[in-house]
Amino acid sequence: MVRSNKKFLLLIMIPIIAEAVIFLIIPILGTLGISFMDYNPLGHTNSFTGWDNYRKLLEDENFIIALRNTLCFTIFAVGINIVISLTAATMISQLRSNKTRSFFRMMFFMPCMAPMVASAVVWGRSILNTKVGLVNEIIRDMGGDAIAWTGDPSYVMFSVIVFTLWADLGYNIILFSAGIDGIPGEVYEAAAIDGAGPFRKFFNVTLPLLGRTTTFVVLMTLISYFQMFAQFSVLLFKDGPQNSGLVLTSYIYKIAFVNKDMGYAAAISVILFILILIVSLVQRKAGKVDWEY
Amino acid sequence: MKRKIISVLTALAMLATLCFAMTGCGDNGGSDSDKSATLKIWIHNDEDSWTKSYETIAENYMKEHENIKIEFESFPYDEYETKIQTALMSDEGGADIYELWGGWGVDFAPSGALAQVPEDMEKEIREGAYECTYGALESDGKLYGMPMEFNIECGGLVVNKNVMKNAGIDVPKTWDELVDSAVKATKMDGKEMTIKGFDFVNWDGVMYLFTSMILSQGGQYLNDDGTFNFTSKEAKKAFEELVSLVKDKKVTTMSGLDDGSDIEGYQELYAGQAAMVPRGPWVIAEGINDFELEYGKDFSYEKMPFYGDKKAFAAETGWSMGVSSTISEDQQKAAFDFLEYFFSDDVIMSHNLACGTIPAKKAVAQSDEYVEEFPYAEPLVGILDGAQFIGLFNTDVFKENVNDVFSGYISGKYDSVDQALEKLEKKCNKMTE
Incomplete structure (x- = not known):
């Protein structure tokens, strides 16, 4: 009986295993292979170059800039995202009316429904635009000088992070809300009997019991933010002034499709892959919990 | 025996049909015997x-x-x-x-x-x-x-006639006149430039103007062996002139390279926010059709004076x-x-x-x-x-290199023009390695 169950399980897993092999494992291995070649997809001779592409990375100042920008964007955007979405989810869960709770969740989730590219176009042309953008109109009305939000290197990353948070907060608010709703009411009642106020309830009950949700949310957000591409390519003109908005994903695209150096682009992709893998493993280890409720 | 013959004939007929079908399918477009x-x-x-x-x-x-x-x-x-x-x-x-x-x-x-x-x-x-x-x-x-x-992106100048008229200037015939006219046409409102006198700063513009300025002085940006040369006196003079137009004479801003607003200089010209923009004739149709301007009355397309004595440019x-x-x-x-x-x-x-x-x-x-x-x-x-083929290299990367160094110099990334041009030469030579 057990053996036939195993066979059945293996059988029904064939499609998903095949999908993983064809669309995940083979492309990853292919990318790894290409990263050791001087590879032009249009060329007939693609020579093996050993570690040359990886050595080139160390001398490439644009790669260093892209790596620094990617880490800066990911750390700040993920950090702020988690703080705001957790705070918002906690505040929403305090509301008594189901309808009001649903209303706020929907409001925060609405930007997530629009494609990132479309939202970025609207923000780039109507909100952050130096000449006619809404933000600068308000600043001018208040007597200030217009700011080049996407044209001044000091503001580029800030602008992209603000846009990303606006576009992406809703997902995490929904996930945190689901986690908070899953915490049994008795735990809060017991905390109240012990004299805990709202802040102590949050730090000593909500936060620890949300461990698994937080691990999941942080991990998924980290992975997703490391791979962010749309807002950088749409919101900024050619990676922003002095490459201030150049991130690894846009650099991979540029090297592969503008410079047509697929081998080098593959090497950068491998570095990004390793980076995400390391961060994911560390995060999983750090976020491990050994309790249930 | 009769059944065998029928079977063989049927098999042959099927084989022939299959061959015919395969020939038809494999032709990627359907050419046949006729x-x-x-x-x-x-x-x-x-x-x-x-x-x-x-x-x-x-x-x-x-x-x-x-x-x-x-x-x-x-x-x-x-x-x-x-x-x-x-x-x-x-x-x-x-x-x-x-x-x-x-x-x-x-x-x-x-x-x-x-x-x-x-x-x-x-x-x-x-x-x-x-x-x-x-x-x-x-x-x-x-x-x-x-x-x-x-x-062709160099040699022609889109001119907003109304802006020029308001500034009391005519279409320039020489490079010096162009610079003077650009200074006169430029208007500021506080720190914001409301009218750009001569807006050459865009993804294509800096590179085309820079190379044309080198060539028109009789210089070259490519050596005989195909390597780049940006350390010549002609290149230095051209680069300094371009920098001066932005930093000293302030006839345009760097928004054409920095800003992600997707509005090009010639579009600003059609909107009355620029006096002169060097661009190819392909922009004329947009002025007439999209901006509904009258050619000859609101704007015109003129000869752009060359920086040096020669009418030379890269294309x-x-x-x-x-x-x-x-x-x-x-x-x-x-x-x-x-x-x-x-x-x-x-x-x-x-x-x-x-x-x-x-x-x-x-x-x-x-x-x-x-x-x-x-x-x-x-x-x-x-x-x-007077056109010279630009060279056998990736022109997108070439433009990016020129724009990066130009924008970097304006923002103070390099200590001197020599340092900036050495960097540009190094970057471009790396591109062709």
């Missing part, structure tokens, strides 16, 4: 006038060649290069004929993905077209495409046509026959006129008929002989 063919052409679809022109030319060709059917598939420019690249990478799918931006030719021509142009047509192109219009389509002395236009290969090398010989023959028709004087002229482009063919560009029909080209046709 040489009929369906040609699939990929084009970009950002300009309606271009698409209409292609369709008209194809219709006329099909009237003369009833066995040929031409179908178009069009894509937005932003995704077009990636689309072509992906199609050329695989041996199946894609098109028979590709509309190609010349700059891509540098990568596509040596790849073997495009078919070599037949000998007689190659001779016609080499003898009849300006060298820069097919330079990027060459590899190992062979030609892999047919030029459709002379891509890259513009829009061209290439044939896929993976299609059958018959299909290639049909495709090149269509291109040959396309390259005939009357047809290519009609295309250049419909698209508002400068002809790649010398005879067409210098014909009275063309200038009469397209008077905006008048400032340019006289300087086409």
Whole structure:
């Protein structure tokens, strides 16, 4: 009986295993292979170059800039995202009316429904635009000088992070809300009997019991933010002034499709892959919990 | 015995049917024994006038060649290069004929993905077209495409006549007059520049103006061995002049390179926010159609004075046509026959006129008929002989290098012009390694 169950399980897993092999494992291995070649997809001779592409990375100042920008964007955007979405989810869960709770969740989730590219176009042309953008109109009305939000290197990353948070907060608010709703009411009642106020309830009950949700949310957000591409390519003109908005994903695209150096682009992709893998493993280890409720 | 014969005959009939079906399926376009063919052409679809022109030319060709059917598939420019690249990478799918931006030719021509142009047509192109219009389509002395236009971004100046009139200035005839006029036309409102006097700062503009300024002084930016030279006195003088226009004379800002607003300098000119913008004649149609301005009254297209004594500038290969090398010989023959028709004087002229482009063919560009029909080209046709093919390298990366260093110098990244130009030379030489 057990053996036939195993066979059945293996059988029904064939499609998903095949999908993983064809669309995940083979492309990853292919990318790894290409990263050791001087590879032009249009060329007939693609020579093996050993570690040359990886050595080139160390001398490439644009790669260093892209790596620094990617880490800066990911750390700040993920950090702020988690703080705001957790705070918002906690505040929403305090509301008594189901309808009001649903209303706020929907409001925060609405930007997530629009494609990132479309939202970025609207923000780039109507909100952050130096000449006619809404933000600068308000600043001018208040007597200030217009700011080049996407044209001044000091503001580029800030602008992209603000846009990303606006576009992406809703997902995490929904996930945190689901986690908070899953915490049994008795735990809060017991905390109240012990004299805990709202802040102590949050730090000593909500936060620890949300461990698994937080691990999941942080991990998924980290992975997703490391791979962010749309807002950088749409919101900024050619990676922003002095490459201030150049991130690894846009650099991979540029090297592969503008410079047509697929081998080098593959090497950068491998570095990004390793980076995400390391961060994911560390995060999983750090976020491990050994309790249930 | 009778049953056996019937079985053998049936098997033979099935085999014949199978062979027939396989021949038909494998032909990527349907040419058969009577040489009929369906040609699939990929084009970009950002300009309606271009698409209409292609369709008209194809219709006329099909009237003369009833066995040929031409179908178009069009894509937005932003995704077009990636689309072509992906199609050329695989041996199946894609098109028979590709509309190609010349700059891509540098990568596509040596790849073997495009078919070599037949000998007689190659001779016609080499003898009849300006060298820069097919330079990027060459590899190992062979030609892999047919030029459709002379891509010119330097030598012509879009002028907002109302802005010039309000500033009390005329169209400049010399470089010094241009700088003076630009200073007079520039208007500031606090820290914001409301009217740019001479807006050359855009992705193409800095590179074209810079190289033209070097060449017009009698200098060169390329050595004989193909390496770059930006440390010459001509390059230094040109770079200093460009920097001075932004930093000292303040006739424009860096927004054309820095800002992600997608508004180009010539569009600002049409909106009354710039006086003079160096650009190709392709921008004229937008002023008339989209901004509803009157040519001659609101704006005009003028000769731009050269910085040095020579009327010299660099030009890259513009829009061209290439044939896929993976299609059958018959299909290639049909495709090149269509291109040959396309390259005939009357047809290519009609295309250049419909698209508002400068002809790649010398005879067409210098014909009275063309200038009469397209008077905006008048400032340019006289300087086409002064063009130099930009060079066999990735022009997108070249522009990026020039813009990076220029923008970096303006923002204080380099201590001196010499340091900036050394960096530019190093970056460009690395590009061609």
